[in-house]
Amino acid sequence: MKERFDAIVVGAGPAGSAAALTLARGGRKVLQIERGEYPGSKNVQGAILYADSLQKLIPNFRDEAPLERHLIEQRLWILDDRSYLGSTFRSPAASEAEPDRYTILRAQFDKWFAKKAEEAGVLLICETTVLDLLREGKRVVGVRTDREDGEVYADVVILADGVNSVLARKAGIRPELGAGEVALAVKEVLFYPQETLEDRFGIQGEEGVAIEMVGKITRGMVGTAFLYTNKESLAVGIGCLLSDFRREKIPPYVLLERLKEHPALRPLLRDGEMKEYTAHLIPEGGYRSIPKLSGDGWLIVGDAGMFVNSVHREGSNLAMETGRIAAETVLELKEAGAPLTESNLRLYRRRLESSFVMKDLRKYRHVHEVLENNRHFLTTYPELVNRAAETLLRVDGVDKRAKEREIARSFRKRRSYRGLLSDAVKLWRAFR
Amino acid sequence: MRGPNIVVCVKQVPDSAQIRVHPVTGTIMRQGVPAVLNPYDLFALEEALRIKDRLGGRIVALCMGPPQAEAALRKALSLGVDDAVLVSDRAFAGSDTLATSFALANAIRRLSEEKPIDLVFTGKQTIDGDTGQVGPGVAKRLGMHLLSYVCRIPILDMDSGTIVAHRWTERGVQVLTSRLPCLITVLEGTSQGRFASLPEMIRAARQPIRVWDRKAAGIEDLTKIGLKGSPTVVGKVFAPSRRSERAECIEWEPDHPETAVALLWEKVLARQPEWAAMASADARKDGEEARSE
Amino acid sequence: MSEAEGKPAEKKGAARRKPTFDPRLAEYRGVWVFVERDLSGVHPVSWELLGAARRLADQLGSEVGAVVAGVPEEALDVDSREAIAYGADVVYQVGHPVLAGYRNEPYSKLLCELVKRHKPEILLLGATSLGRDLASSVATTLETGLTADCTELAIDRESRALAATRPTFGGNLLCTILTLNYRPQMATVRPRVLPSPAKVRDRSGQIRKEEIELHEEEIVTKIAQFLPHVGDQVDLALSEVIVAGGKGLQKAANFALLEDLALALGGEVGATRAAVQAGWIDPQRQIGQTGKTVRPKLYIAAGISGAIQHRVGMESSDLIVAINTDPNAPIFEVAHYGIVGDAVALLPLLTRAVRGRILPEKATPSGLCASP
C-alpha cells in the first residue's frame, strides 16, 4: 500500500519550510519535496531577510542562521542619467539591539532553514519535481513526481512552489501569469575582499548597507534597482514589469549592464569578480492578483500565492508568514477533527486578512497602475529633482531665491501646475 | 550462494567548478560553494549497486568528514545503499591521505566485525584532494588486494572468492584475477548512474545515518590521525601566477580573414626558428623543383 | 593531502613540528626515481623525473638513484644505461620473473625493500596509472608523506625538505607541500609537466644488481591477459603540436576542421571536457585537470573559453594560439597570439596558410610526436 502523509509541502523555499516546520512541530507527518539539488540551490533573491516572521518560528535564529550582514544604513537614490539625489538613513544603533533585517545568501539560508524543519521531523527529499496534483473527484489527495513509482498521498498538499507555480496553473487553481503581474529581475553577485567592501561602504564587522534605486535607469519601465552588501560580495540587480520589458524590447541584462555603468555605481562596483548571474520573476500584482488560496485538500502559500509587497520589497517574510499561518490552520482543523475541505480551509484566508500580510497588500493595491499610467514619475521627475539639486547646490554667484524660482520654473515647464498637483494626489492615494 | 558484503567509500567535496580565489590574498573563498558527493565516487557506487543487483548482498556507504557530510551519505542511500556510516570527529581535522586512509581502514575493520567485508570500493580520486591515494592506502592498511583504475568486473564468484577485473592503463587493459577480500578503485565513465525511485528517496530520507566518533571507529592511537598523523604539511597556498601580458591579438578586417590568418601563422613561425627554417627550405626546394621541371 | 589543504590549521602544524627533526632521518640520502617501464620501453616521464632529481640532488649535494625493475633480460641493462645517461648516478636493478607486467604486490614489495635497504631521502614516481598505484601503496607501507601530481619540485631552504608544489581546488590554487619528519619524501609528477633533460651518452654511473625475494606462489593477483588499446589511441601528452577545440566549435562535424589543421601540422587533436561531454570527441583526447597534461611546442585553442580546469592541462605549452569570438575569454590570458573571430570560418583558412608555408610531418623534428 502506498504510504500516506498528513501533509505534503511542495517546495523548500521560505514558504515551504515555514509550513513544513510548523506542521512537524505540531506532530504531523510531513513530506517536503524540492526539485533543486538541495534547498536554495536555485533560489534567487536580493536578498534581504526581514527578521520578524522568522523570529516567530525560530526565536534564536540570530545565533545560528547563516546571515551575511545586518543593515545599519539604507539609501534611496533617485537616478537620472548621470547623477542621483538620495536619502540615507544610517543608524548604527541597529547593531546594538536585535536588528530587524539582514542580507542573506539564499543558497545557504534555505539550506539551513530546511534543515531546521528536518530536525523537527520533516521528511525532505530533493532532486524531485512534483508534476501534478492527484485528485479524487475534486479533492486533492496527493502528488505525482518525476520519479519512478512517483505517487504519494496526503490529507493536504501545500503549494509552496514559488512564483511560477506550474502546479497551481496546471491544476487550474491559478490563471496564467499576466506579464503585467510579474517583474523580471536580474541580478549579479560580485565578489570582493571583505576589507574592500567595508572600506567602500564605511562599514565594519557585521554591518551592511542597502541601496534602493529608482529613476531613469529603468528607461521608463516600472521597476527598481538595488545593491546589497554581503560579507564578501555584493548583490546588484534590477527588475521591471515583464510586460514593460516585452514592450520596450530591452534585454534585461543590458539594463543591468547600464545600471552597473552608471556613474553613481561604477566606483562602488569596481574590480568585482562576477560569480553568478541570475534571473527570476517577482510577483508584482499585489492584492488583486492573489488567487484562490485554498480548496479541497490544498493550500497555497508564498510567491505561489503572489504574496509579495513590491513597494517595500518584502517577499520572503510574507512567504514565511503565509507558510506558518497555512500550517497552523491545518493543525487547528486536524486537532478539532475537522476535515480539510474547501469550506473549512477558508479559515486560512480569514487568518491572513487579520495579519499584516493582507493589510499591507491591500494598502498598496493601486501603486502599480498609477505608475504604469504615469511613466513620467519614473523618467521626468528623477531628472527634474536631480537638476534641481544641482542648481541649488552650485555656488555660481546666483542668489538662492533666483535659483528656487528657476527650479520651480523647470518643474512647471515639464509638468503644468495642474499636472504637478494631480501627480501629488495620485501618489498620495497610491501609497496612503 | 551468499551476496557480497560491500563497503563504498564516498567523500563530500566542495564543487570545484564554483570555487573562487580571493583576487588579492589568493586564498580560497569557500563562501557559498556548495558541497557535493565526489563525482568519481558515483561510479564506485554504481559499480557496487550493479553487483548487488546481480548477486544480492549488502552495501554500506562510508564517509569521513564533518557532520554536514551526511548529505553525501543521504544521496548514497537514495541510490540504493543499505546502510551509511559517517566517521566524524574533531580529531580528524587536518588529516592528509595517510591519516584519512588510517581512519577509514579502522572504520572498515569495525564494520567487518559486524559482518566480514568482501569488497571495498572507492572512487578513482576526489576533485578536491585529487590524489587517488586514499583507496590504495586503505587497501594496504587492511591487507586487501588492490585493484586500481578498474573499468569492468566481468566475474565475481562468491563461492570460490575469486574476482576478475579489467584494470585500465595508458597502453591497454590488464585483465587481473584476484581473490576476495579486495579493494577496487573505479575508473570514471564506466557506467551511467541510476535515478532513485520515490519510495527509495523516502526510505533514504528516513533512514538514520550512523555517526561514529574516533572511539566508535575503533581508533585508539591519536598520533595516527588528524594533523599528528599526517606526514605532509602544507607550507604555503598561493594563486598561480598568470602571465602578465595578454595574448597579442591580430587586428583584422572582416573582409580579409585570410590576411589575418596568414599574419598569425607568420608570427608563429617567427617564434619557432626550426620550423621557419624548414618551411623556407621547403619553399626553396619547391622552387628548385619547379625550376628543374 | 586531501583534507589538509588550505586550512590555516596546518600552518600552525608546520611551525609546531619544525624544531623536532629526528636525527635518524639524516641517514636518508639521495634522490631516487622509479623508472616506469613495460614491453614497449621506458615511459618518458621517468626521464623527466631524472632531470628534476638531478637538480634536487645537486642542490642537496647527494646522488641520484634510479630503480629499474623487470624481467631479467638485456632490456634491463639497456634501460639502466639510459637512466645513467639521463642523470642517474646509481641504478638499483632488480630482475625477477614475477616482475613481468606491473602488479601492485611484487612491485610495492620490491620498492619498499630497496628503500629500507638504501634509505633515499626523496622518491619520485610518474603520476601514471602505474606510478599512482605504486606510490600510494609504498607510502602507506612506509607510513610517509606522498604528494600527488606535482607541478614543481624544489628544496625548501629552511628545512632542506622537498617542497612539492601542486594544484589544488581544481587548479584554482597551488600549494606547496612539505614532508618534514618522515622519510623518504615522496611525490608523483604527471608526464609532460617537467621538461625532458638532455641525454648525455657517456655519463658514468654505477649499476647495482639487487636481490629481492619474490615468489609467484605468494602473489595472489595474476595477469590473465593484456588487451592493448585499439583504434584511436594517441598519447596526446607526447605530441609536439596540438590543435584543440571546445564548445565554441558548435557541432561534432566541425571537429573535422581541427583534424585537417592537425594533419597539415603533423599534430594531434585535443578537446575540452565540454566538447567531450557533448560527445563530439573521444574522452582520451580531453586536456586539463581531469584529462591529460600536455606541453607541445604549439597549442592552438579554437572555441575554447579557457576555464581554469582546462588551462592547468595546457598552459605550459611553448606557444599558445587562441581563436575565440569573445575578446574577453580567459584563454587570451594564457595565449601568446590570438584572433578574435569565428573559429569555424577561420580554421580552414589557417589550414590553407599552413599548407602553403610548411609541409606536413616536417614541422615536428623529433620522432616523438604523433605516435601511432
Ligand SMILES: Cc1cc2nc3c(=O)[nH]c(=O)nc-3n(C[C@H](O)[C@H](O)[C@H](O)COP(=O)(O)OP(=O)(O)OC[C@H]3O[C@@H](n4cnc5c(N)ncnc54)[C@H](O)[C@@H]3O)c2cc1C
Ligand atoms: C531579485 C529578487 C530580489 C528579491 N529581494 C527580496 C528581498 O530583498 N527581500 C524579500 O523579502 N524578498 C525578496 N524577493 C522575493 C523573495 O525572493 C520571494 O518572495 C521568496 O523567495 C518567496 O518564497 P517561496 O518559498 O514562496 O518561493 P521560492 O523561494 O521561489 O521557493 C520555491 C521552491 O519550490 C521549488 N519548486 C518549484 N516548483 C517545484 C516543483 N514542481 N516540485 C518541487 N519543488 C518545486 C523551487 O525549487 C524552490 O525551492 C526578491 C526576489 C527576487 C527575484
Ligand SMILES: Cc1cc2nc3c(=O)[nH]c(=O)nc-3n(C[C@H](O)[C@H](O)[C@H](O)COP(=O)(O)OP(=O)(O)OC[C@H]3O[C@@H](n4cnc5c(N)ncnc54)[C@H](O)[C@@H]3O)c2cc1C
Ligand atoms: C572537477 C572538474 C574538472 C574539470 N576538468 C576539465 C578538464 O580536464 N578539461 C577541460 O577542458 N575542462 C574541465 N572541466 C570543465 C571546465 O570547467 C569548463 O567547463 C570547460 O573547459 C569549458 O569548455 P569549453 O571552453 O569548450 O566551453 P565553453 O566554456 O562553453 O566555451 C566556449 C568558448 O567558445 C567561444 N566561441 C563560441 N562560438 C565560437 C566561434 N564560432 N568561434 C570561436 N569561438 C567561439 C565562446 O566565446 C567561449 O569562450 C572540469 C570541470 C570540473 C568541475
Ligand SMILES: Nc1ncnc2c1ncn2[C@@H]1O[C@H](COP(=O)(O)O)[C@@H](O)[C@H]1O
Ligand atoms: N574522507 C573520506 N571519506 C570517505 N572516502 C574517502 C575520503 N577521502 C577519500 N575517500 C575515497 O578515496 C578516493 C580517493 O580519494 P583521494 O585520495 O582524496 O583522491 C575517493 O574517491 C573516495 O572514494
